[in-house]
Amino acid sequence: MIFNKYKKILYDFEGREVELRDIFTKVTFLDDYTSSKVYDDYYIQEGESPEDVSRKVYSNEIYSWLVLMANNIITDDEWYSGDAKFLNISNRKHGGEAFYITELPDIKPGDIIIKVTGTSGNEVLEVDETNYRIIRGFDRNFRYVWGDSGSGTLSASDKIMFARRNENNGTVEALNFITSSDINETQLTQWTSIQYKENKINSPIYFKNINNDVSIPPNLIFESGSIQGESIPYDVIYTNRNDSNTDNNFARTVLYRYMTNSGNVAGVEKYTYYTDEYTKYSSRQKIRVLKPEYRTITLDLIEQLLTNNQIGKRITIGF
16 A cells, blocks of 8 residues: 555654654645646546545545545545535534624623523513523624524524623623613613524625625615615614614614514625535535546655655645
8 A cells, every 4th residue: 555655753642652654744736737637527426435436437446545635635524425415514514593683792602592581671580591502603793693502492583691601600690791772882781682593504604796796794884775885883783873874873784684674685695604615515526536547657656755755745746
């Protein structure tokens, strides 16, 4: 096997030296037009493994590593295996739900969203602990809280609070933040309402104009049924100013329209995490395979380079 040609190094493992192959020496193939003559295009079929492709192209599955090396594929996620695997990957990366709010609290991964059932003014009196989510992140530009795992159901219009575990004593404490529904900029609250909910995988990376695919920032102003050529600062939260034309009014934005109109804005579409992941993943179906007649000379060249180069060096092969 070609891997026997990798140089050996001494690796310190818990105070004991172990002799291992130098896997940090990376062999890559030159990617330019001069090398195209030695490759064929190959479209991976659903469920095919690198061994399957090697068997088809080289009549032997032992050259699966050559298939991977020619395409600089390192991890299993980079190998196209069809829609079922794509869904597993995308759900692992973007599982859970996006809960849109108008406020900008200081939320951290590991905090908790809890359904609120009783309030007095801005204070929480009662919660339903059977309906909660663990927070994986908070997108401040799009103002959605990414909730994953937990139990129960959280829906649009539900009142919610955010809580954080005190690392010193283990107690769970409510987070206070500035309310968006009060013109008094110092008014704090313990709860807010979910304006809109959707699966995280379907949340936007950016908005776009459906006519010419121009990217539209979420803080761009949307008034009189159309996009305006101005925006407000990302940190503005207030939504009930008496003057609807005031600069500091989050209610004027594309994002506010999106979250309060069930994900709909006239003339605006969204480019989602699903679209982005699917576009990248489906592009991996097409790979290049070294033509069988170049296999032997390539193996000889790799072996020669491996025995003549230093530890940890990137080796690039061109034809």
